[in-house]
Amino acid sequence: MPGKPAPIKKSPAKKAANKKPEPAPESEPPPVEAAPVDAPPAEAAPADAPPAETGPVEAGPAEGEAAPAAEGLAAPAVDLLNAEGVTPVPTSAPLDVSVEDVNDSSLTVKWKTPGTIGDSGLDGYLVEYRKDGTTDWVVAQEELSQNNLYCIKNLTSCDVLHLRVVAVNRGGRSEPGSLAEPVLIREIGERPKIRVPRHLKSCFIKQVGEQINLVIPFLGKPKPVVSWLKDGQPVDTRVNIRNSHKDSIIFIRSAQREDSGIYEMTVKVDSFEDKATIALQIVDRPGSPADVKLVDTWGFNAALEWTPPKDNGNTEITGYTIQKADRKTGVWFSVLENYHRLTATITDLIMGNSYSFRVFAENQVGVSETSAVTKGVATIQKTGIVYKPPEYPERDYSEPPRFTTPLADRAATVGYTTKLLCSVRGCPTPKIEWLKNKVIIGDDPKYRQNSTQGICSLEIRKPCCFDGGVYTCRAKNEQGEAAVSCKLQVKQVILPVADNEKGK
Numbered sequence: 001m002p003g004k005p006a007p008i009k010k011s012p013a014k015k016a017a018n019k020k021p022e023p024a025p026e027s028e029p030p031p032v033e034a035a036p037v038d039a040p041p042a043e044a045a046p047a048d049a050p051p052a053e054t055g056p057v058e059a060g061p062a063e064g065e066a067a068p069a070a071e072g073l074a075a076p077a078v079d080l081l082n083a084e085g086v087t088p089v090p091t092s093a094p095l096d097v098s099v100e101d102v103n104d105s106s107l108t109v110k111w112k113t114p115g116t117i118g119d120s121g122l123d124g125y126l127v128e129y130r131k132d133g134t135t136d137w138v139v140a141q142e143e144l145s146q147n148n149l150y151c152i153k154n155l156t157s158c159d160v161l162h163l164r165v166v167a168v169n170r171g172g173r174s175e176p177g178s179l180a181e182p183v184l185i186r187e188i189g190e191r192p193k194i195r196v197p198r199h200l201k202s203c204f205i206k207q208v209g210e211q212i213n214l215v216i217p218f219l220g221k222p223k224p225v226v227s228w229l230k231d232g233q234p235v236d237t238r239v240n241i242r243n244s245h246k247d248s249i250i251f252i253r254s255a256q257r258e259d260s261g262i263y264e265m266t267v268k269v270d271s272f273e274d275k276a277t278i279a280l281q282i283v284d285r286p287g288s289p290a291d292v293k294l295v296d297t298w299g300f301n302a303a304l305e306w307t308p309p310k311d312n313g314n315t316e317i318t319g320y321t322i323q324k325a326d327r328k329t330g331v332w333f334s335v336l337e338n339y340h341r342l343t344a345t346i347t348d349l350i351m352g353n354s355y356s357f358r359v360f361a362e363n364q365v366g367v368s369e370t371s372a373v374t375k376g377v378a379t380i381q382k383t384g385i386v387y388k389p390p391e392y393p394e395r396d397y398s399e400p401p402r403f404t405t406p407l408a409d410r411a412a413t414v415g416y417t418t419k420l421l422c423s424v425r426g427c428p429t430p431k432i433e434w435l436k437n438k439v440i441i442g443d444d445p446k447y448r449q450n451s452t453q454g455i456c457s458l459e460i461r462k463p464c465c466f467d468g469g470v471y472t473c474r475a476k477n478e479q480g481e482a483a484v485s486c487k488l489q490v491k492q493v494i495l496p497v498a499d500n501e502k503g504k
Contacts, residue, residue, distance in 0.1 A: 088171035092116040097165050097177045099271040100149060104157040104187045110149045111165045111177055120169045132160035132182050144168060159185045183271040189221030192267040194276040203279040207365055212252040220269045229264045255282045257314050285368055286361040287311035292372040302378040305343045309361045321360040321367060326353050327377065354379045400480030401426035407473060407486035412463050414492050420458045422473050422484055430475035434458050437469045463490045
């Protein structure tokens with residue numbers, strides 16, 4: 001019954017060990033040796049010896065039963081052998097014994113299955129407890145527990161109990177799996193719970209020299225006990241930690257790279273606790289690349305190679321910046337930025353110049369403050385270069401004249417200047433002639449002739465009635481000739497006579 005010390009002779013381990021193995025084959029009893037003739041007679045009991053008890057005597061284990069494990073007695077060899085003749089072996093100790101729940105009258109304990117069970121199997125578990133300051137272990141249940149969880153009821157409030165769990169099989173009791181610390185039997189107002197902010201659930205990154213102020217809230221009643229570890233060790237004194245009843249604050253005035261690591265926060269209320277980890281990464285600019293070499297120079301090109309920097313600034317290298325400088329001017333120019341490889345070919349170098357090269361490393365903080373410079377100099381040699389212009393096949397573009405826009409018939413008014421227009425194409429450029437009624441106009445000052453980029457025009461200044469007729473534009477070149485004509489009509493404008501003039 002829970003709360004009452006169980007006599008060892010009534011341990012449930014004995015009940016679990018009462019499984020009878022198959023009987024071993026019977027063997028002939030050994031012969032009984034006769035007592036020697038000169039053996040001394042048995043000593044008589046002294047007269048004042050107390051009489052033997054006549055009460056009932058507890059029987060030993062029946063045939064085939066295993067010895068009670070709590071008594072630590074070895075069972076007969078014939079009882080410890082199974083049908084195959086293998087000696088049963090106890091399991092290893094149960095793992096990760098912890099408290100699942102506690103109040104002022106009960107305690108729930110949980111554990112994990114032993115790591116090694118063996119061929120003898122597992123019959124169940126025993127949960128035992130003792131009060132702080134005593135040495136008597138009390139078995140909490142009457143039957144073996146088949147689950148990895150057990151609730152001990154009818155406990156006394158404010159008692160401090162030590163707990164252990166034992167696995168039982170045909171081989172007997174295993175080594176006990178004990179609770180690390182004793183448990184205080186009392187009502188827990190609120191279990192501890194850490195509420196890690198979302199931005200701290202991933203790696204928290206800060207640069208060297210920046211201030212860090214992290215607030216991590218938690219729950220728990222009565223007031224929890226808060227502790228911190230960094231990489232499994234106590235936190236350095238330069239890291240300031242302030243704990244209140246509802247949150248814990250980590251403050252670092254000026255972050256350094258040695259502050260990087262895994263910070264573990266533990267909030268504990270009696271035997272209940274909650275843990276959370278925060279990854280803190282302090283980053284800085286990287287160092288310069290190592291061992292920059294000028295591998296080869298050919299034509300107008302130079303090949304470089306280098307190795308990553310030894311100091312990456314506590315973060316990943318994202319690229320490299322390569323610069324060149326002419327030895328005459330000494331001015332540096334960037335030729336490649338955010339370059340990801342460890343080899344590069346620099347092109348378009350100027351013939352006759354000598355160049356030095358340097359490489360910077362980059363990470364998420366920025367470019368390294370120092371660079372690695374090549375020891376050698378890339379000199380672009382002068383060579384005799386003869387320019388040979390490309391040869392293109394000649395094409396004959398010649399064609400006879402062809403009018404693309406013909407002359408149009410039109411009417412003009414006496415005294416008002418008019419113009420005739422047409423367009424022509426041909427190769428070579430054709431010669432243009434204007435004719436009136438099939439007679440070449442020539443250099444008559446009354447007419448002004450013009451031909452620009454294939455546009456031909458004939459301007460007739462203040463025409464009269466005698467300037468009407470058929471006008472022709474003729475184009476000639478070596479390939480042939482073409483002509484277009486139009487009819488010009490010059491009209492006289494008759495003004496109406498006024499009434500007073502009609503009277504006269």
